[in-house]
Amino acid sequence: MTTNLLLSIAWTHVSTRVRQTLVGMFGVAMGVGFTIMMAGLMQGSQIDFLRQLVDTMPHITINDERRSVPSQPAEQEYAAVAMSNVANVNPRPGIRYPDAVMASLKSWLPGDVAPSARTTAIIDHGGGRIGVTLTGIDPRFEVHVSKLASQMREGQLSDLSKAANGIIIGLALAEKLAVKTGNTVVLAGGEGTQISATVVGIFRSGLKRVDEGQIYSLVGLAQTLMGQNGIINELRLRLNDPLIAQKVATQVEAQTGYKSVSWQEANSDLLSSFATRDFIVLTVMGAMLLSSSFATYNIISTITHEKRHDIAIMKSLGMREASVRRIFILESMMMGSVGILFGWILGYLLCYAWSKITIYNTLTGATVPLSIYYSPMHYVATGAIATLCCAVAAFFPARKATRVHPVEIIRGAS
């Protein structure tokens, strides 16, 4: 059976039923357009969030912990020795020979590494006392491993060296404590040490928990608060490609013996929730496309019902059942194809319009535009799924209609 004939019959059917064809096309276009918009919006927000997360956090953090209790020398020497109730010898905290470890890592690491001393402290200002994480950094190295320098809203990273006991605090924390640049606050360390510090800068990362609970100082100030001069208890790594962080972390841990946590591991709960969210979003988008194909199903059902005499006559003339069925599937594909084309345009326009919408974040006080991710994959995937939906939506009514025996129709007509 020549495809041209089937195409010409299909085209005649759809072109002489303008209203039905437009409704079918409109249904597909709406489904495709809104699915593209949803995909762009959801993936955009997710990528934006991950980018913030990756920018704010080190890609890999090496700290002075170990994942398991280190083995005793006797255990290493003698296989039969079993150790129990090993005395706690309170070894000195911190990474041993941090300079040597850093030099070793720099020799092969696809990125940079910076030392830091991390502790907890209480920041006290004007009666407000808030527990924070204090990270002592070296500004010379810090610029290579974090975006802190670009996140500064007031002051600069180098200002840490210009004032005695200078600190940089998050914007949200500064607002909570009503602290401004140049103010003096009191920092209380875990060992009971109290130090007056000067706020030399304010940063905003965009992550609430960081902006509310993180402060930075020079390494020396953090060491003083810890009561451990010269201690480096954290190495922070930034990689050229954040996506290989997990693999590199495993290599680093194998080399140094210290617990190395990639940003993926540190946020595994969050990433897991993203996977759940992705599944939900895909389900919703699938449902949208499926719903839009119901319009096609209805229209093809109507056409096949109206065309049952034509179906009978085409079959009686000798056209095969499969060929007649193909006519209606072609009709659906014609409507679908044009609908998909309009859906792509609609999707792009919706994405563009949505990207112009700004949202005010009451926590950060910033007005940011909705993040939209433009990907050709969204268009290809929605087009392919919509095409499949159209074909399936047409197949069932077409099969039902073409299975009817022509004699039943011919007798019915007479």
Added chain:
Amino acid sequence: MSEIALEVVGLVRRVQGVISHTLVNGIDLSVEKGEFLAITGPSGSGKSSLLYLIGLLDAPTEGEVIICGQPTSKLSETERADVRLTKCGFVFQFHFLLPEFTALENVLLPMRAHGRMSAKDMHDRAMALLTSLGLGEQTAKRPNQLSGGQRQRVALARALSNRPEIIVADEPTGNLDTASTEQVFGILRDIADGGQTVVVVTHDAALAARADRRIHIVDGKIHETTFGGARKPEIAAVTGTAE
């Protein structure tokens, strides 16, 4: 000896349902090439059922339909469709033209479905058929722009387009006025005289009398066979049913 175009052997068609009944009940029949056969009978006698079985639109419960020497009872639905496309041409009481297509496009349909001719040849043949049936000026018109007689002539042109061996017509003049009836029947007669076999179901006894042979069906069986026209001796010799 004349060639047999159509042979029906022990044909039975039963319908199973709440009440089962037999539409065609053991019919044997041979139709010569170029013969004009009329099937008559009262309503519900099984004449249309017999026609649908002959045209392979329906499958028999028992028996065999042999078209141009080809037994058809074991053919698949697809193979039966192919036989219909190439060897049978249908004309119905209602013209059953595709309403969105012009007269020319309707006539082209079986040829395009067959796909064995070039576009130009198909067009030329369709035009020639329509012109020969007096529709040369109506080729671009859609069925709703044609009169009943014109529609039926388009249907005839469509039936003839693939040069089928057998033309099967179910009450082709049932909805036509006297002039159109005369015209359509004249065309069918010409087709038979041209060498194609014509099998027509009709209620019109006067028209049936103009066929080479008339079989009268009652309760699914051939009740009476009547010969007419010049072909009678030949037909009787072939079928062995001369009275």
